[in-house]
Amino acid sequence: MPQLSHPHLAETSDPLSISLQELLYRSDSFRDRHIGPSESERQEMLEYLGYSNLDDLIKDVVPSKILLNRKLNLPLPKGEKEVLRDLKEIVSKNKIFRSYIGMGYNSCVTPAVIQRNVLENPGWYTAYTPYQAEIAQGRLEALINFQTMITDLTGMDVSNASLLDEATAAAEAMTMCYQLRGDDSGNSFFVSQSVHPQTLEVLRTRANPLGIQIVVGSFKKITGSRDFFGSLVQYPSTDGTIHDYSKFVDSMHAFETKVIVAADLMALTVLKSPGEFGADAVVGCSQRFGLPLGFGGPHAGFMATRDEYKRLMPGRLIGASKDSQGNMAYRLSLQTREQHIRRDKATSNICTAQVLLAVISSFYAVYHGPQGLKKIATRIHKLTAVLAEGLERLGYTINSKPFFDTIKVDLEQLTAAEIMSYAEQRRINLRQFNQHSVGISLDETVTLQDVQDILEVFHKGKSLPFSLEELVSSIEHHLPKELIRTSDYLTHPVFNSYHTETEMLRYIKRLEAKDLSLVHSMIPLGSCTMKLNSTTEMYPVTWPELGSIHPFAPASQTEGYRKIFGQLEKWLCEITGFAEVSLQPNAGSQGEYAGLLAIRGYHQSRNEVHRDICLIPISAHGTNPASAVMAGFKVVVVSCDENGNINIDDLREKAEKHKNELGALMVTYPSTHGVFEEGIIEICKIIHDNGGQVYMDGANMNAQVAITRPGDIGADVCHLNLHKTFCIPHGGGGPGVGPIGVAEHLVPFLPGHALIDNGTGITQGAVSSAPWGSASINVISWSYIAMMGEEGLNLATKTAILNANYMAKKLNNAYGVLYKGNAGLVAHECILDTRNLKKTSGVEAEDIAKRLMDYGFHAPTMSFPVPGTLMIEPTESESKSELDRFIDSMISIRAEITEIEEGKLDKMDNPLKGAPHTASMVINDGWNRKYPRQRAAYPLPFLVTNKFWPSVGRIDNVYGDRNLICTCLPISEYGN
Structure with missing residues (x-):
């Protein structure tokens, strides 16, 4: 099909006057769906700013020396249906094999109720970091469930709310131990040779600039020494062997050397927790708790540690506090670790997490509960035992006993290359350790038929000389008695209450309803660019051609992925x-x-x-x-x-x-x-x-x-x-x-x-x-660029700058814009100066942020980059009507502040200091505020038909840090 060029399309009320070329493009134009303001609205905003066209505005905003004088060399934009068709054709080049490679990545089942209602739900995936906790109680509860899940399974005191992946979590734990080292400790860090190889590589990358010496060896042969400030072992090891690390931990602790354990969460449902044998920190990944392989991510890493180290723990920590009504509520805790406060003294540079993935994994644990998880793990282990028994009957040696779900098979009859060839014929991926051994890792998706197929690979593709029924009746478990788990976990009612789909669906929706996201209103966070995440961009993420690929699958199976990467990089x-x-x-x-x-x-x-x-x-x-x-x-x-x-x-x-x-x-x-x-x-x-x-x-x-x-x-x-x-x-x-x-x-x-x-x-x-x-998730950005093309991207950028300047001028008289560039203009965001209001009215930026919740909006970025200010970024995706709704809300709040300044509203008992107002507060018969309920809840007319209610009142941050609670609250506190 020939590609058509398409000059900028003007709006017209007469469809018959549009050329066929324009009509073909316009009928499926993504650009017009991504960019909020229509052309007439853009023109209206330009005229308000004193410009006749966008180009003239941009010339005044952007220094002439850096303006591009040519168009970008990008493909012409495609329509939404066309992009999905083309993407499907590309990803179909990926080959979906049954991957038993392991190395910390396993196929799993994402329960359909979680996939449809969380992973594929914009109410969950378009929300922002829960800095404004009062309108983020849903995901905060899901995250505290995640933390509880991690602490219970690892046997540690405290867990963060996720890190990026297992290897970087291990690197973060290493640097935490480095900060904890004693004055007489050396700069060496011991790594067991049985950790996953990708973890070792990331550790080496992280260690080099810091002057940390990585020492790799056998944990059985290493002797304790003051030279080591920390150590890392894998549990179970990368080849599947379950080691008892008790003596190793004791030997390390004798020299005050910290011990980090990289652990498999599924294995911990049947194995003794690392905390029980003395670990100082436990790291890993929750991928096999409901997260698709996705060729490597995104997944939720984690780190758990002892209570005494919590203030050095990287990443986010969810805690509990009390709101203005005395009810328990969740929030981000120990924020002194935030980089914007500590800067070069911060304990880590991590400023994000894997919230959506941690939420999914926590729901996976809630849905299955402790008994369900144990059943899954037991089934995986027993199938692995059946496989091991069958291989031994075929004359192979299992060199990784005792094991949980992974075995290392020593080869004598065949070479690894021959085994891999037989496996490929059956569309099976195995792990090759060397030419004389291969690894096999099973998971919750494996069936007896899969086990038979693997055994036939090792029997040169021939039928087996025994039946699987024989094997099943003869196998025993291969878990070491001294490491079988006897301690309880996931005892909290939240993990024992939602095992039917009906109850699970209602629980998910109950939490979702507590959170404000882009499905409700614009999120005007400066520097954070909260724009449209279109359904077409998101739709392919759960396709099996993308989600079912192991990150270390052979290149011959990932041609589709590599084509996407190549085009996106270009x-x-x-x-x-x-x-x-x-x-x-x-x-x-x-x-x-x-x-x-x-x-x-x-x-x-x-x-x-x-x-x-x-x-x-x-x-x-x-x-x-x-x-x-x-x-x-x-x-x-x-x-x-x-x-x-x-x-x-x-x-x-x-x-x-x-x-x-x-x-x-x-x-x-x-x-x-x-x-x-x-x-x-x-x-x-x-x-x-x-x-x-x-x-x-x-x-x-x-x-x-x-x-x-x-x-x-x-x-x-x-x-x-x-x-x-x-x-x-x-x-x-x-x-x-x-x-x-x-x-x-x-x-x-x-x-x-x-x-x-x-x-x-x-x-x-x-x-x-x-x-x-x-x-x-790189396919999301690939789809965005493919649908926008050069013209769409250009217009998006200019519209983002237009929206920001329109908003800045509209709000300048009420608040004042702190910094402006050439011609008194801003770029794509602006800073409102609210610092003087504290002197005139007692109102601070935080009060405005909380009051905005009553208007149904998330606050702008608060007190960054200048303390006491608000930074706004509207993005190009917000319509003029939504911009005006936010502007009206901010002007209304300024009018309330004026009333405080004039003495018409009490300096302490006013709608800003009392914000946010929950439904229970407003309908309570004991309302005793000096301002009416209607003003508290419905300060502008549009709220009568479009009201988002915060689920808790203003949260006491100081109380939360002084009384740290970072696992699930008693069930009596739920539902508030």
Whole structure:
């Protein structure tokens, strides 16, 4: 079918006047469904701003020196049906084999009630990080269920609410132990040779910049020493053997060496918990609790530890506190670990999690309950025992006893290559350890027929000389008696109440109803880009051609995935102006880290290891300094001027002062203050002239796409948040994808992976467990770009800037916009200055944030990058009517503040200080506020027919941190 060009299409009331070419495009135009304001609404907003067209507005917003003077070389946009058809054709090139490779990845069953009502439900996947806890009680409860599940199964005191994957969780645990080391401890970290190989590689990547020495060996032969500050073992081991680590733990503890255990959650339902034999921390992944393989992700890693270490534990921790009515409520706890507060002193650079995936895994545990999980695990183990018995009858030796679900088979009759060939004929994947042994890992999807097929592979494809019924009747379990679990787990009623689909469905919906997401209203969070995550983009994620592929499946089976990656990387290169892109980083923080490692590797290759100074503007995202420290840099802060721009004189002075040691500058563009800084080219030149490299934080890329490019501006590397600019949903605080684009000279220093050959010759270490990180959700961004094309992306960026400026001007008189660029304009976001209100009325930014809940809105980004302010980003997906609804709400709140200033409302007893107002508060006969109930709940007319009720009143954060509760509450507290 020939491709049609399509010039910009004007709106028309006469369909007969549209050409056939335009009509074919318009009938399935995704662009017009993604971008909120219509053309007439855009024109109306432009006229309000004093412009006749978008191009003139952009010329005043974006410095002329960096404006693109050509169109991006991207394919013409496709309609939604066409994209789904083409994508189906591509992913059909993937071959769905039965994968028994293991290595921490197992096929599983996502219960249909969870898949349809959580994974595929925008009410769950479009919510934001639960910073505003009063309108996030649903996912907070699901996450505290997750934490309880992890602590119960691991036998530890406290768990975080998920990390990115197992390998990075292990790396985070290692650095936590490094911070806990004694004055006389060395810098060595012991890793058992039986851990998963991808974990070892990520540990090595993480250890190198920090000066940590990784020592690999047998846990049975290693002797305790002050040289080791920490150690890591796998339980069960990567070859399937279940080891008793009790003596090892004792020997390590004798020298105050911490012990980390990487554990399999399913195995822990039948095996003694690591906490029971003395582990200091337990890490792993909840993938086999209902999460599709997805060629490596996204999945929910986890980390649990002892209570005494909780303040050093990376990631998020969900806790409980009390609300204004004395009811228990959930919230994020111990926020002093947040990077925006501690910056280069933060314990980790992790600023996201895998919330949606952790939620799914927690629901999996709730649905099955302890008995259901134990049945699944027992069935897996017994089928593995049947398989082992059959292999031994065929003359093979099992070299991994005792085992749970994985066996290592020693080969004598056949080579591994021959076994793999027989397996391929039956569309089966096994793990090859070496030429003389293979591994087999079973899972909950396996049947007796699957076991028979595997046995026939080892019998050269011939029929078996025995029946499976014989094997079943003769097998015994292979769990070591001293490690069989006797302790209880998941005893809380929440894990024992929702085992029918009816009850489970109602529980899921009850929690969903407590959370505000994009299905309710715009989420105007500055720097977070909460835009449309279209159904068409999301629809393919659960296709088996994408979800059923093991991350270490042979390349011959992943042709579809590789084609998608190749095209997406090519498009992102064109969009950013870089030579190559790596999709491996599975979060923005990981992208920052990988980008800085690339710079570090480049300097090392030029014998300039001493270039370890990283300049970072004081306005930067808090993850920037935390990532710099992790990558081995020393942070030097650069000031900003009164307009919020980088102080170029201060930058030049510090760049020249550290000329011999300058490694990098980290800069966000447009700036974190929401403006296109005119001096960005000069800034990049100063760094290059002094021997450094420029790292650009791509958090604000939504203001750049198709109108300017980081590579053209002068950046050497830039990470992209695909969960922002390129439409992967935030998922309530995760998943994310943070790929990096690099200039030609940095290509050799992109992340590699020891377990694949990507043909690039890249030898850098991995930063994520899987070669392509959260692979399965990259199709979302692929679909977005394919449907938008150059014209759509260009219009989206311009509309995002238009919406932000429209909102800024509308709200300027009420609040004041703190920073503006050329012609008094902002980029794609703006900062409202609410700091003076505390003096005039006692109202703070938090009060406005809570009051917005009564109007049905999530608050803007609060107190970042400037304390006491609100940063708003409307995105291009919000219609003018939704923008106006939010603007009206903010102006209404300002009017309430004025009444406080004028004494018409009490300074302490007013709608802002009392917010948010729940339904139970408003209907309570004991209402004794100095303002009426209707004003509390229905301050504007539109709320009468469109009301979202917060489920709890304002939460007491201080009480929550002083009285930390981070596992499930007593059942009496549920339903409040």
